[in-house]
Amino acid sequence: MKLSSGKEAEIPENALHIRGFRIFKEYLDKAAQRALVEDLREVVRAAPLFSPVTPGGKKMSVQMTSAGNYGWYSDKNGYRYAAQHPSGNDWPPIPQPVLRIWADLVSAARSPDCCLVNHYRDTARMGMHQDRDEADFSWPVLSISLGDEALFRMGNLTRGGKTESIWLHSGDVVVMGGEARLRYHGVDRIKPGTSQLLLKGGRINLTCRVVD
Ligand code: SIN
Ligand code: MN
Numbered sequence: 001m002k003l004s005s006g007k008e009a010e011i012p013e014n015a016l017h018i019r020g021f022r023i024f025k026e027y028l029d030k031a032a033q034r035a036l037v038e039d040l041r042e043v044v045r046a047a048p049l050f051s052p053v054t055p056g057g058k059k060m061s062v063q064m065t066s067a068g069n070y071g072w073y074s075d076k077n078g079y080r081y082a083a084q085h086p087s088g089n090d091w092p093p094i095p096q097p098v099l100r101i102w103a104d105l106v107s108a109a110r111s112p113d114c115c116l117v118n119h120y121r122d123t124a125r126m127g128m129h130q131d132r133d134e135a136d137f138s139w140p141v142l143s144i145s146l147g148d149e150a151l152f153r154m155g156n157l158t159r160g161g162k163t164e165s166i167w168l169h170s171g172d173v174v175v176m177g178g179e180a181r182l183r184y185h186g187v188d189r190i191k192p193g194t195s196q197l198l199l200k201g202g203r204i205n206l207t208c209r210v211v212d
Contacts, residue, residue, distance in 0.1 A: 018164055019154050020180030022103070026173040028052035032097065033146055033197055040117065040146075040204065043067045046087045046092035049119055055079065062123040067094045068210045072133070079133050080210050081114060094208070095159025098144065098199065102208055106140050112208035120150065120190050120203040128163075128186040129156055131176070134210040139210035146170050147203040149194040153155055155184035170195045 010122070016023040027167040028036065049063040066072055070081040071091045085091055094115040102112055118126070131141050145168040152174070155163040165188070176185070190203045198204065 015175075016166070017150060018166065019183060020176075020179070021154055021183070021185075022105075022175040022180075023166060024173040024175075025169070026171050027101070027173040028144070029187065030171070032196075033171050036095065036144075037146060037197060037204075038098050039097065040206075041094050041197045043095065043117060047071070047089065047150050047186065048087075049117070050052070050086055061120075063119040063121075063124075065115055065117045066091050067098075067117065067123045067210075068112060068114040070116060072209075081133060098206060098208060101173060102142055104121075105173065106208075108140055110139075110210060113211035114123045114140070116209070118207070120148070120187065120205070122190070122192050122202070124202075125189055126187040128184045130155065130182050130184055131207070132182060134209050135209075135212045136210060137181050140181060141175040142174050142208040143176065144206040144208075145172045145174075145203065146205070147195045147198040148201060148206070149191040150203050151188040151190075153186050153188055154180070155186075157182055157184075161182055167191075170197050199206045 044065060047065045049065050051063050052060045054074060055076055055078050057076060068091055073080055098115055099111055103167040147170055150168045151165055151167045153163050153165045192201060
């Protein structure tokens with residue numbers, strides 16, 4: 001919006017701001033969530049979910065796959081982006097609605113290279129970590145939550161210290177950019193049975209990243 005002074009006015013956005021994390025509650029309505037789940041069925045058909053192993057040899061409790069030019073991958077050789085699914089096939093394209101959300105909340109100038117699909121069942125969790133396998137941290141990471149509620153914890157630029165948590169619900173979208181881009185974050189637990197969106201329950205989280 002242009003002011004009479006010629007300066008751009010701040011457009012107030014409908015987001016919670018916690019430690020630089022921009023949290024858009026109920027960004028996707030039920031119909032948009034259902035349509036996205038249908039698109040993700042195609043993704044998972046082409047690139048089945050797998051259970052990654054940490055460099056230390058521990059099986060992660062989330063299952064994952066990816067869409068886009070790169071997929072995030074982990075095994076005893078380390079965390080990295082891979083150009084192919086473990087099957088040797090290319091990753092499927094990122095669903096259009098995801099690209100639209102990215103264009104609306106992050107940038108229309110460049111699309112993400114990777115949409116990581118994390119599937120949390122019952123006791124799955126994600127330990128506190130930084131997203132730092134990407135080349136350019138000026139690009140935010142965009143996170144979309146679908147299905148059961150999850151307790152999302154936001155920390156600091158180094159491990160430890162005080163943290164703040166928020167329950168992410170189906171349809172919520174988080175942008176981790178600026179001062180939040182390298183903050184530690186994780187998912188302590190999900191609350192099984194809090195959403196009917198996924199036929200077999202659980203939670204799906206999508207994180208979109210510019211990789212190189
Ligand atoms: C992640 O940080 O990779 C996942 C965050 C989430 O599941 O909400
Ligand atoms: Mn992360």
